[in-house]
Amino acid sequence: GMGGFGKTTLVKKAYDDAQIIRHFQHRVRVTVSETFKIDEFDKDAIEQLVKQTNQQLPRDFETMGPTPLKDFVISILSKQRYIIVLDDVWIFDVWYTIKYAFPRQKFGSRIVITTRNSEIGRDGSHETQGDDELKLLSEKDSWELFCKKTFLSDSCPPHLVNCEDIVYNCGGLPLA
Numbered sequence: 001g002m003g004g005f006g007k008t009t010l011v012k013k014a015y016d017d018a019q020i021i022r023h024f025q026h027r028v029r030v031t032v033s034e035t036f037k038i039d040e041f042d043k044d045a046i047e048q049l050v051k052q053t054n055q056q057l058p059r060d061f062e063t064m065g066p067t068p069l070k071d072f073v074i075s076i077l078s079k080q081r082y083i084i085v086l087d088d089v090w091i092f093d094v095w096y097t098i099k100y101a102f103p104r105q106k107f108g109s110r111i112v113i114t115t116r117n118s119e120i121g122r123d124g125s126h127e128t129q130g131d132d133e134l135k136l137l138s139e140k141d142s143w144e145l146f147c148k149k150t151f152l153s154d155s156c157p158p159h160l161v162n163c164e165d166i167v168y169n170c171g172g173l174p175l176a
Contacts, residue, residue, distance in 0.1 A: 004173035007114035008087055014112075015085050024109075026052055026082040036094045042069035042101065045084075049076045070101045081107045089115040136172030143167050145174055 014020060015029050028045045043061070046069060050057055053076060058064065064072075084102060089095050095113065102111065113120060137145065146167045147155055156163040 002116055002173070006174045011085055011087060011112055011114050015083070020083065023081070024083045025080045026077060027085075028082070029085040029087065031087045032089045032094060032098075034090045036089075036091070038066050038097055038101075039064075039069060041098065042066060042073060045073055045101075046076075049073065073101055074103050077109075078103050079105070079107065080109075082109045084109075084111045086111065086113045089113050089120055090117065092117060092119050095120045137174060138172070139167070142170060142172055142174075146170075 012029070015027065021027065026049055028048045030041055030044050030048075032041065046057070046061070049055075055076070058068075058072060082102075086095075086098060089098075095115075099111070102109075143164070144154065146163070147153060150163075151157060
């Protein structure tokens with residue numbers, strides 16, 4: 001979905017949920033962004049995993065290339081149930097590079113991707129549970145969300161005018 005849909009907010013809420021924390025032995029959440037570099041991604045993932053497993057970083061961690069970094073990630077995650085959140089993946093080639101950095105096993109692990117690029121979602125869904133493309137909120141749902149978040153009620157206070165204009169200008173995007 002496009003920017004402002006709340007993809008990051010939704011996935012962060014799920015990632016931080018107590019049931020998710022209990023269910024998965026390892027959790028990694030990385031923002032990929034437009035300026036992706038595989039070794040930075042691997043290092044970020046490794047730092048999170050090392051912290052969770054109380055392991056030490058390899059001595060040559062800062063100078064390790066992509067293949068040893070990927071092998072290190074796989075060694076930690078092998079035979080473990082993990083959830084990896086790849087937030088804000090922009091380019092198909094990035095997903096194609098990243099998807100081989102994790103062990104392919106049948107322990108109930110999950111890789112969750114947020115992206116604006118439907119091509120990435122379709123590729124990932126061939127191997128997994130599918131993709132969910134977000135839709136714009138209806139006028140009614142936009143109004144209800146606006147009132148609940150802004151006024152902590154189901155309606156706009158009568159002394160305020162043109163609240164409908166604010167909702168209209170958001171165009172169905174919850175974070176606009």
